[in-house]
């Protein structure tokens with residue numbers, strides 16, 4: 001990916017997330033940041049900024065690290081507006097899934113789509129999320145569920161990222177649901193996944209994910225997939241305790257997963273297990289918002305010292321949501337995080353959830369990935385939830401959007 005050099009001056013409020021500075025967000029007022037060849041080389045008071053060839057005046061507005069979205073399913077075809085309307089008339093997500101809708105219907109549409117159609121749809125989504133400030137995004141497979149289609153989804157994810165200069169972290173989610181051709185034979189599907197699909201998909205992915213839940217995969221099946229993923233070099237992460245207290249959070253701790261995601265149904269023992277294993281809790285407030293179910297226990301996870309990240313979960317079923325500023329607003333207004341917790345979780349937390357130490361903070365040596373707001377404070381991300389707060393997006397020192 002190309003890199004650039006740029007110096008941002010006249011920053012009214014800089015969020016650094018630097019643990020050496022004060023407060024959770026390590027705020028510097030009246031600041032400047034220099035980026036050379038894609039990396040941050042200088043951070044400090046605007047008055048002391050070194051001279052630079054290319055500068056951008058931030059007009060006293062706020063600057064943050066680029067958002068890191070650690071959980072999306074954004075390569076898919078079709079939509080599920082009809083199912084969404086049925087839910088608003090009283091059916092539950094689980095009822096629709098049990099009746100053969102839900103993930104299955106997107107699998108059908110995705111398998112039927114051409115490579116061009118899938119790529120165009122994914123490109124539209126990555127362009128929009130990038131314009132809203134995401135500079136690194138995780139993208140899962142999981143709407144293919146056979147060898148050819150899972151490979152195709154991972155290839156589309158990589159292509160979409162390189163087309164718009166966005167860092168994509170690919171995750172293999174072959175265990176998203178049991179496809180129709182294996183109906184009633186989940187264990188046989190797990191055999192097929194681990195013996196046939198995983199070996200060929202592993203070179204295209206960094207992580208292995210499983211939907212461990214009621215109506216999806218059991219703890220034992222999930223463990224088999226995650227252990228097989230490890231054997232092929234993929235680090236485990238999982239959808240855990242989304243629909244029920246399904247044992248997923250404990251499994252995440254047991255297998256040393258980098259993250260456990262959703263966590264709508266957790267108890268204090270689950271929180272203690274995540275804390276002890278250092279597993280990041282990836283919370284997805286757009287899902288509970290869209291399903292009109294209670295939000296996960298974000299404030300309790302923070303209080304217990306678990307590392308918390310926020311993501312969109314961009315998918316056609318439970319969260320047709322693409323942008324991180326909206327997720328920050330939901331995390332504050334619906335889940336009850338403070339603006340500081342939400343902003344940290346959407347930047348540094350996301351980087352932790354993906355094992356990326358070089359981003360999510362504005363420190364010397366980190367990636368030159370920054371967003372300039374149209375507002376003087378990060379608080380406005382939640383305070384003005386429908387305002388397009390991001391003015392400019394800088395990726396590896398290059399202005400990519402805005």
Ligand code: NIG
Pocket residue numbers: 073102103106211239242287313315316317318319
């Ligand atoms: O993260 N939980 C499983 N997967 C998605 C939903 C996928 C879908 O409904 O298409 C999620 O919520």
Ligand code: FE
Pocket residue numbers: 071073239313
């Ligand atoms: Fe998900």
